[in-house]
Amino acid sequence: MSEDKIKGPASYFPSIEKKYGRPISYWKELVRAARPARHMELVAMLKDQHGMGHGHANAIVAHTLAEDDA
Numbered sequence: 292m293s294e295d296k297i298k299g300p301a302s303y304f305p306s307i308e309k310k311y312g313r314p315i316s317y318w319k320e321l322v323r324a325a326r327p328a329r330h331m332e333l334v335a336m337l338k339d340q341h342g343m344g345h346g347h348a349n350a351i352v353a354h355t356l357a358e359d360d361a
Contacts, residue, residue, distance in 0.1 A: 299353075299354075300349075300350035300351070300353045300354040300357075301350075301354055302350075303346065303347055303350040303351075304350075306347070307343075307347045307350070307351065310347070311341070311343065311347075315351065318337070318351045318355075319351065319354075319355045319358075321336075321337070321341075322337070322351060322352055322355045322356075323355065323359070326359075330352055330353070330356060333348075333352045333356075334348045334349050334352050335348075337351065337352070
């Protein structure tokens with residue numbers, strides 16, 4: 292196995308882009324625009340308004356919030 296294998300929430304990004312037809316940057320901007328909502332409120336927004344599955348929505352929110360809080 293490659294040592295460069297992507298782990299954590301970002302490992303979902305290729306399948307999210309393929310399934311929903313938009314780049315990750317698009318989804319991250321939606322999350323940022325909805326702040327200061329809490330984590331699970333942001334997950335619910337992606338699920339309810341954009342039909343995203345829970346795992347994909349959670350991965351985008353977790354990665355975005357981690358970036359912003361870094």
